Amino acid sequence: MKHHTQLKLAGGLFLLAAALSYAAPASENWENLCTKCHGADGKGQTKVGKKLSLKDYTDAKVQAELKDADMAKAITGGIKDKAGKDKMKPYTDLTTAEVTDLVAYIRKFKS
Numbered sequence: 001m002k003h004h005t006q007l008k009l010a011g012g013l014f015l016l017a018a019a020l021s022y023a024a025p026a027s028e029n030w031e032n033l034c035t036k037c038h039g040a041d042g043k044g045q046t047k048v049g050k051k052l053s054l055k056d057y058t059d060a061k062v063q064a065e066l067k068d069a070d071m072a073k074a075i076t077g078g079i080k081d082k083a084g085k086d087k088m089k090p091y092t093d094l095t096t097a098e099v100t101d102l103v104a105y106i107r108k109f110k111s
Helices: 002-020 026-038 047-051 060-065 068-077 096-107
Strands: 086-088
Touching: 026 047, 026 096, 068 096
Parallel strands: none
Antiparallel strands: none
């Protein structure tokens, strides 16, 4: 009986660890966190995107100017305008892997 209880406990801990380490796919994070402003296609032609003059991620020149580290920093630290107001809120709940995958996802928009 003791062995059975230990197996249940070990199984429960495994499931808990798996749930806590779940990393959402980049496409899911993009859809949930980014499309409202950047659009599903990455062009930034949404109502909010136009208001904020967001860059078109499908433009090869824009992509060439973007550095992966800067994109990761913007995702995790957010972006403020010149007045110090949030232009993009930080997404601090994303894992390092999710941020890396999201940067790679943005790179795929390049024409």
